Ligand SMILES: N[C@@H](CCC(=O)N[C@@H](CS)C(=O)NCC(=O)O)C(=O)O
């Protein structure tokens with residue numbers, strides 16, 4: 001009985017989210033993978049980062065229920081996708097889109113040492 005409980009405990013041990021979110025400068029929790037997003041909201045986030053030429057780590061929450069639910073508790077945000085920059089929660093699809101449109105995304109990326117390809121393209125035009 002003790003042994004079975006111990007095994008159950010180990011197998012359900014929560015992932016260390018503070019580690020996961022800071023493995024790369026940009027980390028995205030999404031449905032599907034960047035090459036094949038399984039939801040329009042996740043797809044939008046991927047497309048935005050692609051436009052800026054940003055490489056990111058991603059976790060497919062559809063493959064892992066513990067991550068799907070756990071990340072929501074960790075960030076206190078109820079939905080997927082979730083974007084982290086420098087280990088800090090930034091937001092979901094709506095927030096990223098808004099930051100993309102306002103130019104704030106370029107600024108946030110700059111703060112962590114990433115130069116947006118969109119900014120480079122703008123500079124080359126002028
Ligand atoms: N307005 C949200 C859209 C994301 C959203 O509504 N996600 C839903 C549907 S994909 C979700 O994650 N539901 C909970 C779940 O599927 O675990 C945003 O800005 O990110």
Ligand code: FES
Pocket residue numbers: 031038039040041
């Ligand atoms: S999976 Fe249905 S809205 Fe995202």
